[in-house]
Each structure stands twice: as C-alpha cells, then as structure tokens.
Amino acid sequence: MTNPFFKKKNNVKINDILVTLNLKKQKKNDRVNDIKELETASKNDITFFNSFKYKEKIKKTKSKLIITNIKFRNFIPKRIKIIEVENVLLSVAKITSLFYPKSIEDIPDFNLMNIDKKKYSKPQFGTNILIGKNVKIGTNCVIGHNTIIEQNVHIGNNCNIGNNVIIKNTFIGNNTNILDGAIIGKKGFGFFPGKKRNIRYPHIGAVIVGNNVEIGCNNTIDRGSLSNTVIGDGTFLDNQVHIAHNVKIGKNCIITGQVGFAGSSTIGNRVMIGGQAGISGHLTIGDNVHIGGGSGVINNIPSNTKVMGYPAKNIRKFIKEQKANE
Amino acid sequence: MTNPFFKKKNNVKINDILVTLNLKKQKKNDRVNDIKELETASKNDITFFNSFKYKEKIKKTKSKLIITNIKFRNFIPKRIKIIEVENVLLSVAKITSLFYPKSIEDIPDFNLMNIDKKKYSKPQFGTNILIGKNVKIGTNCVIGHNTIIEQNVHIGNNCNIGNNVIIKNTFIGNNTNILDGAIIGKKGFGFFPGKKRNIRYPHIGAVIVGNNVEIGCNNTIDRGSLSNTVIGDGTFLDNQVHIAHNVKIGKNCIITGQVGFAGSSTIGNRVMIGGQAGISGHLTIGDNVHIGGGSGVINNIPSNTKVMGYPAKNIRKFIKEQKANE
Amino acid sequence: MTNPFFKKKNNVKINDILVTLNLKKQKKNDRVNDIKELETASKNDITFFNSFKYKEKIKKTKSKLIITNIKFRNFIPKRIKIIEVENVLLSVAKITSLFYPKSIEDIPDFNLMNIDKKKYSKPQFGTNILIGKNVKIGTNCVIGHNTIIEQNVHIGNNCNIGNNVIIKNTFIGNNTNILDGAIIGKKGFGFFPGKKRNIRYPHIGAVIVGNNVEIGCNNTIDRGSLSNTVIGDGTFLDNQVHIAHNVKIGKNCIITGQVGFAGSSTIGNRVMIGGQAGISGHLTIGDNVHIGGGSGVINNIPSNTKVMGYPAKNIRKFIKEQKANE
Numbered sequence: 001m002t003n004p005f006f007k008k009k010n011n012v013k014i015n016d017i018l019v020t021l022n023l024k025k026q027k028k029n030d031r032v033n034d035i036k037e038l039e040t041a042s043k044n045d046i047t048f049f050n051s052f053k054y055k056e057k058i059k060k061t062k063s064k065l066i067i068t069n070i071k072f073r074n075f076i077p078k079r080i081k082i083i084e085v086e087n088v089l090l091s092v093a094k095i096t097s098l099f100y101p102k103s104i105e106d107i108p109d110f111n112l113m114n115i116d117k118k119k120y121s122k123p124q125f126g127t128n129i130l131i132g133k134n135v136k137i138g139t140n141c142v143i144g145h146n147t148i149i150e151q152n153v154h155i156g157n158n159c160n161i162g163n164n165v166i167i168k169n170t171f172i173g174n175n176t177n178i179l180d181g182a183i184i185g186k187k188g189f190g191f192f193p194g195k196k197r198n199i200r201y202p203h204i205g206a207v208i209v210g211n212n213v214e215i216g217c218n219n220t221i222d223r224g225s226l227s228n229t230v231i232g233d234g235t236f237l238d239n240q241v242h243i244a245h246n247v248k249i250g251k252n253c254i255i256t257g258q259v260g261f262a263g264s265s266t267i268g269n270r271v272m273i274g275g276q277a278g279i280s281g282h283l284t285i286g287d288n289v290h291i292g293g294g295s296g297v298i299n300n301i302p303s304n305t306k307v308m309g310y311p312a313k314n315i316r317k318f319i320k321e322q323k324a325n326e
Numbered sequence: 327m328t329n330p331f332f333k334k335k336n337n338v339k340i341n342d343i344l345v346t347l348n349l350k351k352q353k354k355n356d357r358v359n360d361i362k363e364l365e366t367a368s369k370n371d372i373t374f375f376n377s378f379k380y381k382e383k384i385k386k387t388k389s390k391l392i393i394t395n396i397k398f399r400n401f402i403p404k405r406i407k408i409i410e411v412e413n414v415l416l417s418v419a420k421i422t423s424l425f426y427p428k429s430i431e432d433i434p435d436f437n438l439m440n441i442d443k444k445k446y447s448k449p450q451f452g453t454n455i456l457i458g459k460n461v462k463i464g465t466n467c468v469i470g471h472n473t474i475i476e477q478n479v480h481i482g483n484n485c486n487i488g489n490n491v492i493i494k495n496t497f498i499g500n501n502t503n504i505l506d507g508a509i510i511g512k513k514g515f516g517f518f519p520g521k522k523r524n525i526r527y528p529h530i531g532a533v534i535v536g537n538n539v540e541i542g543c544n545n546t547i548d549r550g551s552l553s554n555t556v557i558g559d560g561t562f563l564d565n566q567v568h569i570a571h572n573v574k575i576g577k578n579c580i581i582t583g584q585v586g587f588a589g590s591s592t593i594g595n596r597v598m599i600g601g602q603a604g605i606s607g608h609l610t611i612g613d614n615v616h617i618g619g620g621s622g623v624i625n626n627i628p629s630n631t632k633v634m635g636y637p638a639k640n641i642r643k644f645i646k647e648q649k650a651n652e
Numbered sequence: 653m654t655n656p657f658f659k660k661k662n663n664v665k666i667n668d669i670l671v672t673l674n675l676k677k678q679k680k681n682d683r684v685n686d687i688k689e690l691e692t693a694s695k696n697d698i699t700f701f702n703s704f705k706y707k708e709k710i711k712k713t714k715s716k717l718i719i720t721n722i723k724f725r726n727f728i729p730k731r732i733k734i735i736e737v738e739n740v741l742l743s744v745a746k747i748t749s750l751f752y753p754k755s756i757e758d759i760p761d762f763n764l765m766n767i768d769k770k771k772y773s774k775p776q777f778g779t780n781i782l783i784g785k786n787v788k789i790g791t792n793c794v795i796g797h798n799t800i801i802e803q804n805v806h807i808g809n810n811c812n813i814g815n816n817v818i819i820k821n822t823f824i825g826n827n828t829n830i831l832d833g834a835i836i837g838k839k840g841f842g843f844f845p846g847k848k849r850n851i852r853y854p855h856i857g858a859v860i861v862g863n864n865v866e867i868g869c870n871n872t873i874d875r876g877s878l879s880n881t882v883i884g885d886g887t888f889l890d891n892q893v894h895i896a897h898n899v900k901i902g903k904n905c906i907i908t909g910q911v912g913f914a915g916s917s918t919i920g921n922r923v924m925i926g927g928q929a930g931i932s933g934h935l936t937i938g939d940n941v942h943i944g945g946g947s948g949v950i951n952n953i954p955s956n957t958k959v960m961g962y963p964a965k966n967i968r969k970f971i972k973e974q975k976a977n978e
Contacts, residue, residue, distance in 0.1 A: 107812050108778050108796030126434050127456065130779065130797055144434030145456055145474055146490075148797055148815050160433050163474050163492050164798075166815050166832050175523070180492050180509050181544075183832050183869045189890040193904060193922075197827070197864045198888060212523050217509045217546045218833075220869045220891035220909075236524060238515040239546035240568050240586075242892050242909040242927075252519060257546075257568040258586045258604075260892075260910045260927050262945065270519075275568075275586050276604040276622075278910075278928040278946050293588065294604050294622035294636055296928075296946035310636055310946055310962055311974065321977065322637065325647065452760050453782065470760030471782055471800055486759050489800050489818050501849070506818050506835050507870075538849045543835045543872045562850060564841040565872035566894050566912075578845060583872075583894040584912045584930075596845075601894075601912050602930040602948075619914065620930050620948035620962055636962055648963065651973065 006100045006204045008034060014065070017046065017083065020098050021067075021091050032065065035095050037226055046095065049076060050088035067091050089201075090192050096202040096226065103202040106187045109133075109150035109168065115143070126163065144180065153185070156211070169223045173211035173233065181218040184209075188222040188229075188245025188263060201225050203245060210234070210251070216241055232269065250287070268303060277312075292318075332426045332530045334360060340391070343372065343409065346424050347393075347417050358391065361421050363552055372421065375402060376414035393417050415527075416518050422528040422552065429528040432513045435459075435476035435494065441469070452489065470506065479511070482537070495549045499537035499559065507544040510535075514548040514555075514571025514589060527551050529571060536560070536577070542567055558595065576613065594629060603638075618644075658752045658856045660686060666717070669698065669735065672750050673719075673743050684717065687747050689878055698747065701728060702740035719743050741853075742844050748854040748878065755854040758839045761785075761802035761820065767795070778815065796832065805837070808863070821875045825863035825885065833870040836861075840874040840881075840897025840915060853877055855897060862886070862903070868893055884921065902939065920955060929964075944970075 013029050033044035038054055041047040041063035048067040049058050055075050058066075066076060067083045076082055085091040097104055112130035117123060120137050126145035135149050138157035143149075147161055150168035155161070159172055162180035169185040178184070190201035205224020209215065210233035221243040223229055229243060232251035237243075242260040249255070250269035259273050262281035271285060274293025279285065286303030296310035306315040339355045359370035364380055367373040367389035374393040375384050381401050384392075392402060393409045402408055411417040423430060438456035443449060446463050452471035461475050464483035469475075473487055476494035481487070485498055488506035495511040504510070516527035531550020535541065536559035543565040549555055550572045557563070558577035568586040575581070576595035585599050588607035597611060600619025605611065612629030622636035632641040665681050685696035690706055693699040693715035700719040701710050707727050710718075718728060719735045728734055737743040749756060764782035769775060772789050778797035787801050790809035795801075799813055802820035807813070811824055814832035821837040830836070842853035857876020861867065862885035873895040875881055881895060884903035889895075894912040901907070902921035911925050914933035923937060926945025931937065938955030948962035958967040 107776070107794045108815050110776055110778065112779070112797065124433070124436055126436065127438070128454065128780065128798075142433045145438065146454075146472055146798055146816075163434050164472075164490060164816060179512065181507070181833070181870075183891075186831065186869060189868065189888070189908060191888065193906065198866075198886065198904075214524075216515065217512060218507075218544055218870055218892075222891070234524065236515070236517065238568075238570075239509075239548070240544075240566065240892065242890075244890075244909060252524075254519065256515060256588070257570060258584070258910070262908065262927050275588050275606075276602070276928070280927075280945060293606060293624075298945075450759070450762055452762065453764070454780065468759045471764065472780075472798055489760050490798075490816060505838065507833070540850075542841065543838060544833075544870055560850065562841070562843065564894075564896075565835075565874070566870075566892065578850075580845065582841060582914070583896060584910070601914050601932075602928070619932060619950075 006103050008099050009101065012099055016098060017095055020094050021083065021085055023083065023085075035092065035099055035226075036063070038063070046083075048088055048092045050092075067095065087192075090199065092226075093192065093199060093201045096204065100202055100204045103204045104187070104200045106203075109148075111151065112148065132168070138174065150185075152206070162217075170207040170209065172209045173213065175211055176209055176213040176215075178209075178215045179217045179219075179239075182215050182221070183219070184215070184221045185223045186220075188225055190225055190245060190263060205229065205246065207231070213237075216257070219243070238275070244281070256293070290315075332429050334425050335427065338425055342424060343421055346420050347409065347411055349409065349411075361418065361425055361552075362389070364389070372409075374414055374418045376418075393421065413518075416525065418552075419518065419525060419527045422530065426528055426530050429530045430513070430526045432529075435474075438474065438476065458494070464500065476511075478532070488543075496533040496535060498535045499539065501537055502535055502539040502541075504535075504541045505543045505545075505565075508541050508547070509545070510541070510547045511549045512546075514551055516551055516571060516589065531555060531572065533557070539563075542583070545569070564601070570607070582619070616641075658755050660751050661753065664751060668750060669747055672746050673735065673737055675735065675737075687744065687751055687878070688715070690715070698735075700740055700744045702744075719747065739844075742851065744878075745844065745851060745853045748856065752854055752856045755856045756839070756852045758855075761800075764800065764802065784820070790826065802837075804858070814869075822859040822861065824861045825865065827863055828861055828865040828867075830861075830867045831869045831871075831891075834867050834873070835871070836867070836873045837875045838872075840877055842877055842897060842915065857881060857898065859883070865889075868909070871895070890927070896933070908945070942967075 032046050036045045038057040038061040043062050046065045047063040065081050109132040112132050115129045115131045121139040124142045128146045130148045132151040134152045136154045140158045142160045144163035147165040152169045155172045156174035158175045160177040164181045167184045185207045187203035192199040203225045205228040207223050207229045209231045212234045214236040216237045216239040219241045222245040224246045230248040234252040237255045238257040240258045244263040246264040247261045249267045253271045255273045256275040258276045261279045265283040267285045268287035271289045273291045277291050277295040280298045284300045288304045289301050290306040292308030295312040297312040308315045309318045338358050358372050362371045364383040364387040369388050372391045373389035391407050435458040438458050441455045441457045447465040450468045454472045456474045458477040460478045462480045466484045468486045470489035473491040478495045481498045482500035484501045486503040490507045493510045511533050513529035518525040529551045531554040533549050533555045535557045538560045540562040542563045545567045547569040548571045556574040560578040563581045564583040566584045570589040572590040573587045575593045579597045581599045582601040584602045587605045591609040593611045594613035597615045599617045603617050603621040606624045610626045614630045615627050616632040618634030621638040623638045634641045635644045664684050684698050688697045690709040690713040695714050698717045699715035717733050761784040764784050767781045767783045773791040776794045780798045782800045784803040786804045788806045792810045795813045796815035799817040804821045807824045808826035810827045812829040816833045819836045837859050839855035844851040855877045857880040859875050859881045861883045864886045866888040868889045868891040871893045874897045876898045882900040886904040889907045890909040892910045896915040898916040899913045901919045905923045907925045908927040910928045913931045917935040919937045920939035923941045925943045929943050929947040932950045936952045940956045941953050942958040944960030947964040949964045960967045961970045
C-alpha cells in the first residue's frame with residue numbers, strides 16, 4: 001500500500017509521457033495506468049530500470065513499457081517497449097509528477113479544522129488541535145495540545161499523540177505513542193540539482209507506523225517517494241531520530257537518541273542501534289543486528305552481527321584494532 | 327530530592343511485592359515504605375543489588391529488604407532479607423510501578439489552563455500559554471508564545487522561557503534561560519524488550535536545572551528513573567542537545583550543538599564538549615575535562631584531561647596517531 | 653549588510669570605551685561611530701585585532717582605533733591608535749554591548765499580533781500566526797499554523813513557511829521554503845565563561861537566506877555576532893541541521909540530515925555534505941567539495957575535493973587506509 005490519497009491522473013497516454021520527456025511524438029495514444037517499481041508494476045503501468053542490481057527483477061516484471069538508459073538496453077526483455085533517456089531517475093521524477101501533479105507540493109494544509117470531539121469515541125483531546133481532510137482517529141486515543149494532523153492520516157486505537165506534533169500522509173497502528181514535537185510525513189529530501197532551481201523528486205509514498213510503536217520527541221520521519229517509509233510493530237525510537245524517505249525498519253527494534261537513516265535502507269527485526277549512529281542509504285541490515293553508538297554504517301550487515309566503528313565493522317575486529325593501537 | 331509529585335501508594339506489603347514478582351506468598355504482611363537505591367534507602371524501604379560495582383555500597387545500606395539475583399547472594403549482608411529474582415532491573419521496574427502506578431504513563435496533561443497573569447509578579451507572558459497543576463513561577467519571569475508547562479514544574483526568579491517550549495516534572499533555579507522548542511521532563515528511553523510489548527521502566531525522577539543555566543533550542547532532556555537528571559549551575563547547552571535520563575552534569579559546563587548523552591552518566595564541573603560528541607551511558611567524566619567535537623566517549627575520563635576521537639582518547643595520543651597516519 | 657534593526661547608540665566617546673574596559677580615563681572625547689571588523693570598519697569606527705591570521709587585513713583597515721593585546725602590538729600600523737587589553741574578544745563583546753545595548757537580550761517578542769491578512773497580497777495563512785514589528789511579507793507567500801515571526805524579518809515573494817516555525821532577525825529571498833519546526837535567527841552560542849555568570853557575546857548580525865532555498869524541519873540557524881549567518885541561493889538543507897553564528901554557506905549546496913556547523917566557517921558553492929557530518933569553526937571549505945556522511949572536518953578543504961573520515965581526509969586516502977586495515 002502506498003498513500004492512496006495522492007490523486008492520480010487517469011488519462012495519461014504514451015504520447016504525454018514522451019512530450020514530458022522532450023522526446024518526439026509517435027502518435028501512440030495507448031493509455032498508461034500508473035508508474036510503479038519493477039515488482040509492483042502491472043501490465044498497464046510504466047516502470048523503470050536504472051541499476052544492474054535489478055537485473056533479476058526485470059525478468060519478472062509485468063510491465064510492458066520501461067524507462068531506461070541505453071547502457072541497460074541489453075537487460076530489457078524483448079517483450080518490453082523501451083523509452084530511452086539520458087537520466088533515468090530524473091525522467092521517473094517527471095513522469096511521476098505527470099501522474100501525481102500534487103505529489104511535490106508540500107505546503108501547509110489549509111483545510112484544517114478544530115477537532116469535533118463528539119465525532120470520536122472516548123478521546124482525550126488537548127486545546128488548539130487542528131485536523132485536516134481524510135483523517136481517521138480510533139477509539140481511546142489521546143491527542144496533546146497544539147498538535148496539527150494534516151491530510152491523509154489514519155490513527156488506530158489506544159494511541160497517544162503528544163503536544164506540538166505534526167503529522168500528514170501517515171498510517172498509524174494501535175497502541176502507538178508519538179511523543180512531543182515529532183514531525184511525520186513530509187516529502188523526503190530527494191531532488192535533482194538543477195542549474196536554475198533544484199527539481200524535487202515526487203513523493204507519493206506514505207509513512208506506515210505499526211502497532212505498539214514509540215516515536216520520540218522531535219523525531220523527523222519523511223514519507224516515501226515511490227514506496228513507503230515503514231516503522232515496524234513494537235519498534236521504539238528515542239529523541240531526535242531522523243528517518244529519511246523509503247526507509248523500512250522491522251519489528252521490535254530499539255533506536256536510541258540522535259540516530260539518523262539516509263534514504264531507502266531496509267532494517268531487519270530486533271535491531272538495536274546506539275546513540276548518534278548513522279546508516280547510509282540503500283543498505284540492507286539483517287535481523288538481530290547490534291550497531292554500536294556513534295557508528296557510521298556504509299555497508300550491508302548480515303543478520304546476528306554486532307558492529308561498531310566508522311565505518312562500522314565487526315565489533316571483535318573493532319576492539320582488536322583499538323587494543324593494537326594502545 | 328526526587329520528584330515529590332509522583333503519588334506513592336502507602337500500603338504496600340511484602341506480600342504485594344511477592345505477588346507482583348510472581349513469587350509464592352509467604353504471609354508476610356510487614357509494610358514496605360518505598361523503593362530506593364542502596365544509599366538513599368532507609369530501614370523501611372526495599373532496595374536492589376545488581377552489580378559487583380556496588381559491593382561497597384551494599385555494606386552501608388540501611389535497607390533490610392533487597393531484590394537481587396542468586397549470583398550476588400554472597401555480597402548481601404546477613405541482616406538483609408533477600409528476594410531472589412531472575413532479572414533484577416525488570417523486578418525493580420515492576421515494584422516501582424507498584425509503588426508509583428502513575429510513573430509510567432506520560433500522556434499529555436489535560437489539566438492545563440490558560441495562565442492567570444494576575445497570580446504572578448512582574449511577568450511577561452506570551453499568548454496561548456498553558457499551565458498545569460503544581461506549577462510555580464517566580465518573579466520577573468518571561469514565558470514565550472505557545473509554551474506548555476505541564477504538571478509539577480517550579481521555576482525560580484528572573485527566568486526566561488522561550489516559545490514552543492514543553493516542560494514537566496522539572497525544577498528550575500533562578501536566572502535560567504530555556505530557549506525555543508526545548509522539551510524537558512518526559513520519561514526516559516528505558517524499557518525491557520518484551521515479546522508482546524516492551525515494558526517501560528518507571529521514571530519517578532525529575533529534571534533539576536540550576537541557576538544561570540541556558541538550555542538551547544530543540545533540546546530534549548528526559549527526567550530520571552529512580553534518581554534525577556541534573557544540569558548544574560552556570561552550565562550552557564547549545565541547540566539540539568539530547569540528555570537522557572539520570573544524567574548529571576556539573577557546574578559551568580559548555581556543551582555545544584548536537585551533543586548527546588546516554589543514560590546515567592555523571593559529568594564534572596567546567597567540562598567543555600565540542601559539537602556532535604556523544605557520551606555513552608553509566609560513565610564518570612571528571613572536572614575540567616575537554617572533549618573534542620565529534621568524539622565518542624566510551625570510557626570514564628579523569629579530571630583535567632583533554633580527549634578526542636572515536637573512541638575518545640587523550641588528545642596528544644589522538645594527534646600523534648593522526649600524524650603517524652599521514 | 654548586518655541587521656539594520658539593532659538600535660545603535662550614537663554618542664559613544666573613546667572615554668566611554670575606556671571606562672567600559674576598566675582602563676584609565678584620558679579625557680579623550682572624540683566620538684566613535686561603531687565597532688566593526690577590520691575590512692568593514694571606516695575611519696570613525698573602532699576595530700580589533702586578535703590573530704596573526706589577519707596580519708594582511710590590518711594593513712588595509714581604514715579604522716584609526718583598535719583593540720588588541722600587547723603580543724600583537726608590532727603588527728599594528730603606526731597610524732592606528734591602540735587600546736591595549738588582556739582579552740581582546742571579551743573587550744570587543746563589552747564594547748559591542750556598549751554600542752548595541754539590546755543585542756544580547758533575546759527574550760520572546762511581546763509585540764506580536766495576529767496577522768492582518770488584508771495587508772498582504774494573495775497570501776495563504778494558517779491559524780494562530782503571530783507577527784512582530786518590522787516584518788515584511790512578499791506576495792504569494794504561504795505561512796503555516798502556529799508559526800511565530802518575531803521582529804525584524806523580511807520575506808520575499810512565493811515563499812512557503814511551514815507550521816510551528818520561529819523566525820526573527822532574518823532576511824529571506826524569493827521562492828524559498830522553510831519547513832516545519834525550524835528555528836531561525838536567535839543569538840549564537842558565543843560567550844565568555846565567567847566565574848559568577850557567563851558573559852554573552854553580543855549578536856548584532858542577521859540570518860540572510862537566499863532565493864530558492866529550502867530549510868528542513870527542526871533546523872536551528874543562529875544569527876551572526878558581528879557579521880551575518882548566510883545561506884546562499886539554491887541551497888537545500890535536510891532535517892535537523894544545526895548552523896551556528898556567522899557561518900556562510902554558498903550557492904546550490906546540498907546539506908543532508910543532522911549535519912552541524914560550528915561558528916564562523918565559510919562553505920563554497922555546490923558543496924555536498926552527507927548526513928551527520930560536522931564542520932568545525934573558523935574553516936574555509938572550497939567550491940564543489942564533497943564531504944562524506946559522518947565526517948568530522950577540522951581543517952580547511954580546497955575546492956573540487958572529496959573528503960571523508962574523522963578527521964576528514966581525501967577520500968582516496970580514506971579508502972586506502974580502510975583497505976589496509978582489512
């Protein structure tokens with residue numbers, strides 16, 4: 001499930017895509033349904049290929065129309081029609097904006113209203129709360145003072161949302177706590193440096209927060225671009241944690257203060273991360289991994305491993321090197 | 327002084343404790359007054375022993391009833407009755423919750439009222455301020471806009487509290503500044519990972535902020551669990567500093583931006599810490615220590631020492647190694 | 653341009669300066685216009701010299717009156733009258749306060765009013781916005797909920813200011829976005845540790861934010877002391893970035909999450925900085941520099957260089973050392 005609330009344009013034709021990419025028109029008026037990643041695209045969706053890492057996935061995609069660069073040409077099965085571009089991701093950004101024209105704007109929501117306490121079951125609501133469109137709040141929830149819940153937020157039952165919290169484009173399970181000052185669901189920090197002005201990467205993903213989760217004070221959690229940002233059941237985040245777009249954190253993880261995640265990394269279950277550690281982008285961290293405080297993780301980490309250091313390495317190696325240094 | 331405002335249950339009997347720990351009843355109806363650490367417990371309090379580090383302290387405790395594990399059995403003086411458990415800290419958490427049933431809840435305070443400016447002497451108060459129960463504010467104080475002072479806060483004279491600040495369970499001296507967006511006094515990030523749901527560690531401590539202190543923008547300072555979190559007189563904290571539960575910082579320290587402290591470390595007087603440094607938990611840092619920016623401190627540091635590096639080491643050693651590396 | 657709004661005292665005489673510094677009076681009633689840095693001082697301004705690094709600049713200053721220490725005496729051209737002090741920067745702080753008595757106070761602005769939407773052209777304003785004195789807002793601007801714009805803020809056209817933002821003493825160009833929870837324009841973290849109480853360094857600078865800039869959620873950007881803090885055109889800052897006083901960042905830079913800058917460093921154009929990196933104070937970073945995530949930069953970096961590590965070094969050297977270590 002990505003964010004079902006971003007309004008999609010429904011009459012996009014191949015020619016519209018070619019025009020958007022400044023390619024010559026070919027009078028192809030076949031309709032294209034949506035833009036999706038290789039594994040989720042269906043036969044009427046356009047997809048894209050921009051890394052050798054995905055050469056197994058391309059074989060299985062259902063899509064029949066793909067954006068790619070000439071250097072990947074030989075990886076594309078013959079059944080798939082190719083739109084050849086210079087910069088794949090920039091083209092994907094443009095086509096995503098074509099389908100989802102509102103996905104780049106991220107201005108404050110001006111459809112907010114004061115909360116109608118009668119609408120909700122057994123709530124405890126503070127003062128000066130503002131609630132936007134497409135917001136659902138379950139039973140027995142608590143919402144603190146000055147909190148702003150913008151459009152497209154579903155909150156489960158028995159949740160506790162603190163003071164000065166800002167949330168949008170986010171799905172929250174049951175029994176979850178969001179502490180004071182957390183900001184959840186804004187667009188991620190993805191864009192293409194432009195000569196005149198940077199071009200934003202569209203963000204049509206949501207933030208999916210599981211059950212029994214705790215999100216600490218002043219955390220910032222960005223929503224995903226084409227997929228979602230996910231915080232698994234039972235995971236606890238301490239204060240001042242930053243989670244970039246598309247990051248997927250598993251279940252029952254413990255993430256301590258000031259940890260930061262760059263975009264699109266996947267973290268397993270029961271992972272423990274010490275304070276101020278940083279996780280680079282596009283990594284895979286296994287289950288039961290322990291990452292020492294202050295570590296800088298720049299490589300994948302297999303399950304059941306303890307690492308520490310900058311760059312992070314096996315903790316026995318780290319300790320050995322420290323001792324050798326003394 | 328821990329937080330005097332957490333309401334303590336007064337009729338706790340030994341049998342209640344045994345029931346809470348799933349131990350068999352022994353018809354012991356002696357009353358127990360409170361749960362305290364070894365040095366502060368009096369003869370009617372229950373205490374606990376969970377580390378060889380405290381083997382000197384156990385000799386002097388006034389308590390006559392102790393929670394411990396079988397492996398520490400021989401350290402406990404014969405005059406003290408033992409309740410033997412598998413996991414000492416988990417049991418302490420459960421018994422603390424038995425005495426202080428409200429110490430784990432940390433939902434927004436719904437007893438807040440708009441400030442009654444007439445009650446205070448020479449104040450300057452912004453708009454949309456909310457004030458909870460057991461709040462005292464001294465003379466000549468300034469409180470900014472949208473600031474929320476929840477229950478159990480005492481503020482001295484001539485203090486300056488900024489905008490969008492959230493405070494609870496905190497005692498503040500005189501002439502102290504709390505800058506915009508700081509969040510002070512929530513429960514710490516302490517809990518026991520559970521299979522179904524994590525079990526929170528109770529936090530009955532307060533945050534004690536001294537005189538002439540400055541707390542920077544967007545700082546997060548958690549209250550203590552069984553003891554307090556302390557910021558000493560004259561200490562200045564820059565923006566985005568994170569201080570976990572039970573940390574005790576001395577006087578006239580200078581802590582620059584984005585520094586983080588894990589739980590229960592003790593910092594001396596006149597300590598200077600450079601930006602983004604991290605201090606691990608349960609450490610003792612002496613007086614006049616200088617910690618270089620970006621350092622990761624994982625060992626105790628004696629007084630009058632300069633350290634740098636990750637892990638932090640004597641700065642002369644650090645510089646020597648860097649030069650050897652060139 | 654420094655902040656034109658700090659009110660300057662106009663009748664300061666040399667004797668007032670000597671009295672402030674506890675130096676003996678010499679019946680010198682010549683007026684002094686202002687206190688400025690070497691390159692910006694004109695003939696009626698007092699300036700200061702406190703580092704051999706500035707020995708070229710001192711030759712060109714137009715000032716005829718200088719605060720310095722005896723050890724720098726021989727660098728000062730004969731045409732300049734010297735006021736000799738023990739601690740140059742402390743004396744500068746005192747004299748700056750003499751000229752700008754309001755530059756140290758930084759309490760919340762109590763002249764705020766609810767925004768008068770009729771005054772502005774095509775705005776979209778949220779609820780509970782407060783606006784101070786000397787605030788100008790251009791056409792087509794958006795301002796989110798609960799945002800506080802204190803005194804001395806100019807905002808250009810087509811800007812997007814989020815929710816819970818706090819701004820003062822700041823000049824913002826056109827097409828710039830300030831995201832939720834950012835705090836911009838407070839005084840920097842500069843002061844002299846005092847026995848009784850720390851002495852604040854005065855901050856008469858502003859924050860100058862260019863065109864097409866994006867400032868992330870929960871960023872903290874302090875205003876300058878004697879010069880300004882500057883964020884150049886087209887530069888994007890991710891969430892939880894901290895920028896200290898006097899930092900000058902060039903154009904089209906990309907600064908990712910949780911990066912921190914200590915005071916007075918200058919960053920070139922098109923610089924890219926990875927997450928959690930830290931930049932020490934008083935450094936010069938060239939154009940097109942890439943700084944890896946988690947790096948600690950403690951030396952100047954020439955243009956067109958890629959660095960990584962703690963301390964940061966050329967990335968080829970960093971990789972080589974990592975490999976040698978394996």
